[in-house]
Amino acid sequence: MSTVSVVVGNPKARSRTYQLAEQLAERVANHTGATVHPTIDLIDHADSLFTWPSPPLDQLLDQLRDSTYAIIATPTYKASYTGLLKAFLDRYPAQGLAGVSAIPLFTIASDEHTLAVEFTLRPLLVELGASVPTRGLAFPTPKFDRRTELLDEWADSQLPRLPLPKPATQQAAIASEVSA
Numbered sequence: 263m264s265t266v267s268v269v270v271g272n273p274k275a276r277s278r279t280y281q282l283a284e285q286l287a288e289r290v291a292n293h294t295g296a297t298v299h300p301t302i303d304l305i306d307h308a309d310s311l312f313t314w315p316s317p318p319l320d321q322l323l324d325q326l327r328d329s330t331y332a333i334i335a336t337p338t339y340k341a342s343y344t345g346l347l348k349a350f351l352d353r354y355p356a357q358g359l360a361g362v363s364a365i366p367l368f369t370i371a372s373d374e375h376t377l378a379v380e381f382t383l384r385p386l387l388v389e390l391g392a393s394v395p396t397r398g399l400a401f402p403t404p405k406f407d408r409r410t411e412l413l414d415e416w417a418d419s420q421l422p423r424l425p426l427p428k429p430a431t432q433q434a435a436i437a438s439e440v441s442a
Contacts, residue, residue: 263296263297264294264295264296264297264330264331264427265296265297265298265299265328265329265330265331266291266294266296266297266298266299266329266330266332266333267299267302267329267331267333268283268284268287268298268301268333269283269301269302269304269326269334269335269347269350270283270302270303270335270336271304271334271335271336271337271343271346271347271348272303272304272305272335272337272344272346272369273308273344273346274305275303275305275306276303277337277369278369278403278406279335279336279367279369280301280303280335281409282367282369282401282409282413283333284298284301285409285413286333286335286365286367286413286417287333289413289414289417289421290331290365290424293417293421293422293424294330294331294424295426296330296331296427299325302322302325302326304346304347304350307319307322307350308346311346311350312349319350319353322350323350323353323354326362327354327358327362330362330363330427331362331363331364331424332359332365333365333367334347334351334364334365334366334367334383334387335366335367335368335369336367336368336369336383337369337370338368338370338371338375338378341378342378342382342383343368343383343386348386351386351390354390356389356390356391357391358390358391359387359390359391359392360392361391361393362391362392362393363392363393363394363395363424363425364387364392364393364394365394365396365398365399365420366379366380366383366384366387366394366399367379367398367399367401368383368398368399368401369402369403370400370401370402370403371402371404372402373402375400376400377400378400379399380397380398383398384398393425395423395424395425396420396421396423396424397420399420401413
């Protein structure tokens with residue numbers, strides 16, 4: 263079964279970034295047939311980010327690593343992602359997200375930060391082994407009231423780039439070929 267995980271690195275709980283990421287996850291689920299996991303709002307786990315070991319945080323890391331698709335969302339801070347998100351993703355080794363198709367999402371206050379999603383978050387996700395088949399989404403917060411329209415436009419052009427899960431019969435055939 264394919265799944266979608268959402269990770270939000272906004273220091274404000276249930277932020278606009280959170281709302282956009284959840285709405286994008288719905289579109290990914292509709293396009294792929296995947297099931298959406300509960301959103302990981304990192305501010306809810308801030309006191310665990312620098313605690314080792316942290317079994318509750320380890321469960322969230324496992325959820326993301328085992329997902330088929332991931333929305334990694336953050337507001338733009340100093341033309342990059344937040345420290346919350348960095349601290350969470352730093353817990354993975356190189357290639358720790360291999361096999362996950364990730365979509366980077368930035369909320370931006372100004373068009374001056376449009377490319378930040380491509381130049382900061384995409385390389386981090388690739389370093390962690392995730393596939394990033396779509397263009398990152400830089401969502402201008404001044405247009406938040408038009409989010410349905412803008413998310414639909416982005417989804418129409420980008421979601422066809424996501425790999426679709428193989429049917430269960432095809433997965434079983436591949437597994438038997440590999441074990442033979």
